[in-house]
Amino acid sequence: MSQMNMIQAINSAHLLMMEKDPSVVVLGEDVGYFGGVFRCTDGLQKKFGEHRVIDAPIAEGGIISTAIGMGVNGLRPVAEIQFADYIYPGFDQIVSELSRLRYRSGGEFFSPVTIRTPCGGGIRGGQTHSQSPEGIFSHISGIKTVMPSNPYDAKGLLISAIESDDPVIFFEPKRIYNGPFDGDPDKPGVSWSTHPMGEVPKGYYNVPLGKAAVVEEGDELTIICYGTIVHVAQAATRLTGVRAEIIDVRTLFPLDIDTLKKSVEKTGRCLVAHEATRFCGYGAELVSSVQQECFWHLEAPIERVTGWDTPYPHAFEWKYFPGQQRIAAGIRKVMEAG
Amino acid sequence: MTQKPYLHIPRPTARPGEVPDFSYLKLSDAGAVDRPPVTEKAKNIEYLSHQLVRVLDEQHEAKGPWDPSLDEAALVKALRYMVLTRAYDDRMQRVQRQGKISFYIQSLGEEAISIGQGLALAPDDMLFPSYRNQGLYILRGTRLVDMMCQCLSNTGDMCKGRQMPIMYQNRDKNIFSISGNLATQFPQAVGWAMGSAIKGEKHIAASWVGDGSTSEADFHYALTFAAVYQPPVILNVVNNQWAISTFQGFAGGERRPFAARGVGLGIPGIRVDGNDLLAVYAVTCWAAERARNGHGPTLIEHVTYRGGAHSTSDDPSRYRPKDEWAAFPLGDPMDRLIQHLIKLGHWSDENQTALEQETKTIVDDAWKEAVSFGTMSEPPFLDAQLMFEDVFKEMPDHLKRQRDELLALTGDTP
Ligand SMILES: Cc1ncc(C[n+]2csc(CCOP(=O)(O)OP(=O)(O)O)c2C)c(N)n1
Ligand SMILES: [Mg+2]
Numbered sequence: 001m002s003q004m005n006m007i008q009a010i011n012s013a014h015l016l017m018m019e020k021d022p023s024v025v026v027l028g029e030d031v032g033y034f035g036g037v038f039r040c041t042d043g044l045q046k047k048f049g050e051h052r053v054i055d056a057p058i059a060e061g062g063i064i065s066t067a068i069g070m071g072v073n074g075l076r077p078v079a080e081i082q083f084a085d086y087i088y089p090g091f092d093q094i095v096s097e098l099s100r101l102r103y104r105s106g107g108e109f110f111s112p113v114t115i116r117t118p119c120g121g122g123i124r125g126g127q128t129h130s131q132s133p134e135g136i137f138s139h140i141s142g143i144k145t146v147m148p149s150n151p152y153d154a155k156g157l158l159i160s161a162i163e164s165d166d167p168v169i170f171f172e173p174k175r176i177y178n179g180p181f182d183g184d185p186d187k188p189g190v191s192w193s194t195h196p197m198g199e200v201p202k203g204y205y206n207v208p209l210g211k212a213a214v215v216e217e218g219d220e221l222t223i224i225c226y227g228t229i230v231h232v233a234q235a236a237t238r239l240t241g242v243r244a245e246i247i248d249v250r251t252l253f254p255l256d257i258d259t260l261k262k263s264v265e266k267t268g269r270c271l272v273a274h275e276a277t278r279f280c281g282y283g284a285e286l287v288s289s290v291q292q293e294c295f296w297h298l299e300a301p302i303e304r305v306t307g308w309d310t311p312y313p314h315a316f317e318w319k320y321f322p323g324q325q326r327i328a329a330g331i332r333k334v335m336e337a338g
Numbered sequence: 339m340t341q342k343p344y345l346h347i348p349r350p351t352a353r354p355g356e357v358p359d360f361s362y363l364k365l366s367d368a369g370a371v372d373r374p375p376v377t378e379k380a381k382n383i384e385y386l387s388h389q390l391v392r393v394l395d396e397q398h399e400a401k402g403p404w405d406p407s408l409d410e411a412a413l414v415k416a417l418r419y420m421v422l423t424r425a426y427d428d429r430m431q432r433v434q435r436q437g438k439i440s441f442y443i444q445s446l447g448e449e450a451i452s453i454g455q456g457l458a459l460a461p462d463d464m465l466f467p468s469y470r471n472q473g474l475y476i477l478r479g480t481r482l483v484d485m486m487c488q489c490l491s492n493t494g495d496m497c498k499g500r501q502m503p504i505m506y507q508n509r510d511k512n513i514f515s516i517s518g519n520l521a522t523q524f525p526q527a528v529g530w531a532m533g534s535a536i537k538g539e540k541h542i543a544a545s546w547v548g549d550g551s552t553s554e555a556d557f558h559y560a561l562t563f564a565a566v567y568q569p570p571v572i573l574n575v576v577n578n579q580w581a582i583s584t585f586q587g588f589a590g591g592e593r594r595p596f597a598a599r600g601v602g603l604g605i606p607g608i609r610v611d612g613n614d615l616l617a618v619y620a621v622t623c624w625a626a627e628r629a630r631n632g633h634g635p636t637l638i639e640h641v642t643y644r645g646g647a648h649s650t651s652d653d654p655s656r657y658r659p660k661d662e663w664a665a666f667p668l669g670d671p672m673d674r675l676i677q678h679l680i681k682l683g684h685w686s687d688e689n690q691t692a693l694e695q696e697t698k699t700i701v702d703d704a705w706k707e708a709v710s711f712g713t714m715s716e717p718p719f720l721d722a723q724l725m726f727e728d729v730f731k732e733m734p735d736h737l738k739r740q741r742d743e744l745l746a747l748t749g750d751t752p
Contacts, residue, residue, distance in 0.1 A: 033353075034583035034657050050347040057553035057588050058520060058581055086519065089555060124440040126502035128518030279736070308725065308740045314440070315491035315499025315714075316725045319744060329747060 004200040005192045006177045009151035010040045010116070013158035014078065016204050018048050021076060024162060027054040027063055028080030028116075037082055038118055038177060064090035064115065068098050071111030078162055084119035084171060085131045098167045099142030114161045115169045119147070120228055120275050121307075121321055122175035122185070126314035132227075132276035132307070137169050138252045138285070144209055145252040147171040149230040150180070150197030153250055156207025164209060173227040183232035183323035212256035214263065218243040221334060222263040224286050225273045226250060229322065233273055236327035242335055244271075252282055260286070261293045268299040269334045273327055278306040300337035305330040348587030354655060358665035362592075363641065364388070365667060368395035369402020373620075376628040380606045387597035387607035390641060393616035398677040404620040410684045416457060416615050417679060418693065420449040420672050423473040425697040426482055429705060430489060434503075434650045438713055439489045441503045445470045447613070447645025447663060450671035451546075451576055453477055454618030459544060459572075459626055464534075465513045466527035466545035468520075469504050470576065478511040482701060486708035492720065494711035498728070499720045521547050521554035524573065528560045531569035531629075542570040542629040544622075550581025552596055553589045561637070565603035570629035572622065573637045575599075576612065578644035583657040600637035612640030613671035616678075641668060722748070 004012065018024045026041055032055035035042030045053035056063045060081055067077035081087045087094075094115070102110040121130035138145045144166055148154040154172070161168035175181050179191045192198030215230055220243040223233045230248045237244040245263045249255060264270050270290050272283040287302045305322045313320055351359035371389045374382070395401050408416070427444040434442040445452065452473025459465070467474050475485060487494030489503035496507060497515075507515035517523060527545030534541045547557060552575055564571055575596040579586050589596075597607030606628075610621045618640065625636035643666040647654050659665075679685035712718045726733060726741040733741075 029581075030583045037582065037651075051345055054345075055348075055584050055588055057590070058550045058584075059553040059555065061555050062553065088519075124502075126505075126518070127500065128502065278740075308744070309737060310725055310729050311500065313500050313725050314497075314502050315495070315720050316722050319722045319748070320725060325747060 001199050002202055003193045003198055004151045004155070005179065005198065006148070006151045006154050006172065007038060007040050009155035009200050010158055010172065011042055011044070012200070012202070013155045013162070014041060014044055015047070017159060017162045018044065018052065020204070023074060023076045024078065025052045025054065025070060025075050026078045026080070027056050027067060029056055029058055029063070029082045031055060031080050036080060038174065040116070041080065060086055060088070060090040061093055064093040064098065064113070067113045068093060068101070068111045071113045072109060076112050076162060078114045078116060081115060081117040083129050084117040084133050085128045087115070087117055087133065094137070094143065095140055099140045102166075103142060110165060111167065112165045113167045114158070114164075115167070116158070117169070117171060118174035119171040120173040120175055121312055121317065122181060122228065124314065124317060127311040130312040132274065134171050134252055135276055135280065135282035138282055142167070144168040144254065145171070146209065146250065147173060147227045147252060148250060149173070149176065149227055149248050150195065151192055151200050152197040153207050153213070155200055156205055157209065157250060159204065159206045160209045163206070168209070171227070175228050176231065180231045181228055182235035183321065184235070185318055207250070209251045210254040210256055211251065212259040213248045213250055214245060214259065215248050216244065216246040218245040219267055220244060221269040221271060221331065222247060222260070222267045223271045223273065223331070224249060224260060224290070226252065227275065229273050229275060232322070232324055233327055236324040236331060239324055239328045240331045242331050244331065249286075255285070255289065257289055257293060260290055264290055264294040265297045268297050270294070270298070271303045271305065271327075271330050271334050273305040273322060273330065275307050275322060277309045278304060279309050281306055300334050303330045303334045348585070348592055350585040350587065350658065352659050352662065354657065354659055356659055358659050358662040360665060360667050363667060364390065366390040366392060368392040369405075371402070371404065373403035373624070376624055376631065376633060380601070380604045383606055384601050387601050387609055388595055390609050390611055391617050391621055392611040392614050393620060394614045394674055394678055398674065398681045400616055400678065404617055406616055406620040406623060408616065408619065410682070412457070413675070413679055413684065416453055417672070417675050419453045419473065419477050420615070420675065421693055422697045422700065423449045423453065423476050424672060425694070425701045426472065426476065426485070429701045430486070431646075431650065433705070439503050440714065441650055442489065443469050443504050443649045444646040445472055447670060448576060448578055448642050449473050450615040450618050450675070451574070451612050451640050451642065454615045455544065455574070455622045458619045458622035459542075462512055462541050463626070464527070464530050464541060464543045466523035466530070466543065467513060467516060468523070468546045468548060468551070468576070469516055469518070470548065471546050472504065472506070475506050475508055475513055478508060478513060480506065480508045480511060480513075482704035483707045486704055487711050490708060490711070490713050492708070492712035493718045494708065495720065498724045521551040521556040524560035525556050525563060527573070528563045528569060528571050531571035532563070532567055535567075535569050540630055542572065542626060544572040544574065546574045546576055548581065549575060549577040549579070549586040549589050549591060549596060550584065552599065561600060561603050561605060564635035565605050568634035571635045572625045572629060573635060575637070575639045576642060577639055578642045580644050580648070580658065582648045582652060595639055597637060597639035605635050605637050607637040607639065609639045609641060611668055612642030613668040613674060615671060615675050642671070643668070645670070
């Protein structure tokens with residue numbers, strides 16, 4: 001075991017997979033010599049050479065489409081898109097090609113591409129460095145979507161993503177790269193070394209795709225969330241004193257409905273929270289699935305706390321971000337209802 | 339022995355700790371490149387895309403057919419705006435370091451492009467800049483206070499707090515809103531120019547992207563539409579040798595100059611010394627005259643060097659030699675214009691010191707005024723209700739509800 005932040009954990013997953021499987025290649029803007037603008041691929045080019053860790057032209061559509069071609073040719077590409085906000089030039093290749101290749105070819109062709117991309121707000125990045133587009137991609141049939149909330153899961157899930165023969169989009173909440181963030185920007189930053197999930201094995205292990213984690217047990221309310229919001233929800237729960245069960249879905253698709261069901265059947269109440277905008281957001285799928293599975297156990301309407309339905313602003317970051325206060329208000333609302 | 343297939347991996351000529359080497363840059367002598375008539379067909383002027391139009395020579399004299407013969411007043415005006423742009427950048431860079439603004443991007447070493455081109459274009463020509471064209475805003479009379487307020491996201495912010503610093507706009511002065519997504523403005527400028535032609539107007543459009551950004555599909559959309567419809571547009575590639583950590587070879591610059599990207603489509607491409615204000619001005623006048631008179635688009639590559647970090651989030655000492663700029667063969671655009679003015683007898687060190695003092699005062703005063711509209715940590719603060727406006731022309735009901743929910747939570751009344 002050793003202490004790792006999320007960047008080191010992601011780096012370690014790359015390193016192990018590249019050592020284990022010579023077909024794993026990495027490509028993206030600034031990922032090679034420089035090691036990535038967030039340093040997730042630091043040192044990889046030195047170790048594995050310029051043919052396996054490839055600095056790409058600034059063309060996200062080019063990165064994703066060439067990754068697809070490499071995948072068809074037997075490689076296992078891990079493509080970095082510098083910010084999730086810049087993934088859209090590659091949208092057509094993801095939606096029309098990567099996700100449907102296996103289907104349209106009757107199972108003859110596939111491309112096991114993993115797309116990693118930093119997402120989410122809280123870094124004063126404004127509308128072009130803060131987006132949470134996981135819902136858009138979870139809506140596409142044929143793509144798996146993942147968002148870890150800590151270093152241990154980040155490494156284990158990334159290994160599973162790379163090993164998966166299905167394409168995976170791996171969202172990295174950049175606000176918690178260096179430490180957990182409870183939603184209070186005025187508190188001094190905390191590092192992962194003080195967090196149990198900052199303990200990461202040096203060697204190989206995986207966290208399976210499609211398995212949610214119960215982060216905190218409770219019997220009064222189920223909070224379903226992922227990414228940065230897991231930590232904010234934990235803090236919000238303490239504000240309210242409610243005995244909430246906090247579930248980190250970790251893999252958005254495929255969704256581990258069994259874990260959600262078990263919890264909501266026990267608590268009878270449910271709150272869903274994410275940073276992304278609300279309308280047609282991933283939370284809508286969570287609410288719908290829980291409603292369908294647990295309707296007769298619910299004692300109150302399911303509540304949603306999300307980013308507002310506007311682009312991510314620069315000036316009002318902490319009024320936009322669904323922080324402790326808003327989640328606590330949501331918790332009180334569910335507890336008072338019914 | 340046969341060689342296995344391999345990838346060509348572009349490598350910059352020097353990495354940190356190594357001696358800068360610009361031997362890859364093909365230079366022409368000042369005055370050496372012919373200036374064709376603006377009516378000339380693209381296929382007859384392909385030489386312009388691989389030579390380098392230069393006017394100022396090593397002795398700081400203006401040479402050859404591209405010399406725009408600017409008078410003293412015009413030259414001094416150009417210098418003033420270059421010095422002001424640099425003073426503005428310098429101040430904003432420092433306030434970012436002090437934590438007063440969240441982010442900043444300088445145009446250090448590239449000032450001649452925005453200023454030279456801005457001077458060559460007409461006020462109602464529409465500009466679609468990249469984030470490194472602050473000189474265009476300054477030249478067209480955007481108040482420094484307004485630009486600073488944008489960077490501060492304060493109550494004077496033209497973007498109402500929505501955008502990161504440096505994402506300016508100036509609708510009155512015909513300068514488009516800057517996007518953080520690279521190259522998107524390039525085909526939009528082509529569309530604007532198509533609109534101008536459809537409406538039968540004489541206004542032209544101009545846009546700018548960096549060398550790295552030419553890899554994006556949007557760059558190619560722009561060139562294709564420009565080639566097909568021949569609209570009145572000037573498309574500029576600012577080749578400052580670096581994207582972030584990747585040099586221009588990663589955008590294909592090792593093969594042919596960026597100016598030659600137009601040639602395959604039949605668009606004239608001109609490669610110009612981007613640090614020579616006179617040359618930049620002259621080629622822009624040439625391209626604008628072509629566009630205005632129905633001879634279609636022009637692609638201009640400005641050869642320059644990014645004198646500073648990519649942005650305040652970047653540390654270039656990790657990927658390029660610290661002294662690379664000092665070794666750049668095309669020098670510093672501001673110094674070159676100063677030396678030219680001195681040579682002509684229009685300028686002196688005393689004039690320069692006085693100008694720098696004056697611009698510093700202008701910038702200082704603007705900053706004092708800007709912070710009176712608030713900073714990120716000091717009031718007055720923008721009204722958070724603004725967050726919900728302008729998503730649509732009229733605020734839909736669900737946003738009104740979300741706004742009221744926020745106001746109820748923060749204790750403000752709707
Ligand atoms: C679509 C998109 N992809 C990636 C980025 C991140 N990014 C911002 S600037 C930059 C480098 C651009 O280099 P260049 O085009 O040469 O312009 P310069 O900064 O040198 O002026 C990158 C990769 C972005 N802003 N937008
Ligand atoms: Mg560049």
